[in-house]
Amino acid sequence: MSVLIYLIPAALLLGGASLAAFMWAMASGQYEDLDGAGERILFDDSDPLTLEHHDPGR
Numbered sequence: 001m002s003v004l005i006y007l008i009p010a011a012l013l014l015g016g017a018s019l020a021a022f023m024w025a026m027a028s029g030q031y032e033d034l035d036g037a038g039e040r041i042l043f044d045d046s047d048p049l050t051l052e053h054h055d056p057g058r
Helices: 004-027 036-040
Strands: none
8 A cells, every 4th residue: 555655646746747748739830730641641742753863974
């Protein structure tokens, strides 16, 4: 039973840290665009990539 003296504050501290991290994520806009990253890969880029030719003789 004496171990509860250490476990209860540790659980409260971890819970508070988790709540603080969640609140920070909400305030900083981490959950604003949930679908954008998943759909961004489906769209073509407006500028095609150009590859530079490498001269192996140099």
